[in-house]
Amino acid sequence: MKHAECLALSDYTIDRAADILRAGGLVAFPTETVYGLGGDACNGDAVAAIFAAKGRPAFNPLISHVATVDAAFELGIETAAARALADAFWPGPMTLILHRQPDCPIARLTSAGLDRIALRVPAHKGACQLLRHFGGPVAAPSANPSGRISPSRAAHVMAGLGNAIDLVIDDGPCSSGVESTVINASDASATILRPGGVTRTSIAGCLAAAGLQLANTDDTVTTPDAPVSPGQLASHYAPAAQLVMNVTTATKGMELIGFGPTGGHGQLDLTLSAAGDDVEAAANLFDMLHAADAAGAKVIGVAPVPDTGLGEAINDRLRRAAAPRT
């Protein structure tokens, strides 16, 4: 078991934190909303470790934090709404959902296999220093164990996650404590998916000034901290292939993705984790589903994955992908 160091914000602390991120470790850092539990967004293993540390029963998509607006639009495709909102509210407590750029290096697990990614440019001095120093996107959910309240102080993070992460950067209490406003700005009309630090009135005003509109139709499926319903998430990621769980013997034409004692079988011969490791399997899950889909598999089988550790989240995601489509 780890025991996190808790260091006050300083140049030394930022250096150490960036090194830990580069090595695939986890660092909790302050933002103006809440403390985030950060890992390298491009490293699937690091992102899997975030889910493991939080004990999330499902892979909710994570926000990738970057230092500048330009860096955000190198990862996600700019739209008119996104540009107007970014110019008005970044850096700050706002997250934009955008389509990934074709060469976007963010791990599929970071966006829970969805085609769209969540990006935020935070305003907090410590967060900015860390992001600039690290130089790449940092995936970070709020730094609390799943289902518990969000942390607004380093002590909350130490109490909840001190045994699961490497370093906590302490810069006192967060000024807001309310998470960022999450806005889907990937298409012509923008939609608020989670209310947060930037108000609906300011967002609507900014869009109107740019001759754009805020569509409110998604509000019925949002709640303050679990904005996108499981059903809605499932419909975002639907592999073209039919998905069958708990397969131990491949049928003809099936691309079987192995795990542990059940080896992969088919054109690609994929295995989530030959060693039966849940964290490795989580890091590979969405990449392998995408790869099998891209190879034109009609049926994707997945070997049984035990419900222990991240296995619960893996099976939750597989059940949704296997569910009948409407």
Ligand code: TXA
């Ligand atoms: O203020 C904040 O937003 C904090 C700080 C650390 O940045 N982070 C935070 O992360 O609250 P988290 O994981 O607790 O919430 C992220 C929200 C979730 O509601 C998730 O559903 C949504 O963003 N989200 C992320 N990626 C998404 C995507 N691709 N599509 C739709 N929603 C997404």
Ligand code: MG
């Ligand atoms: Mg949260």
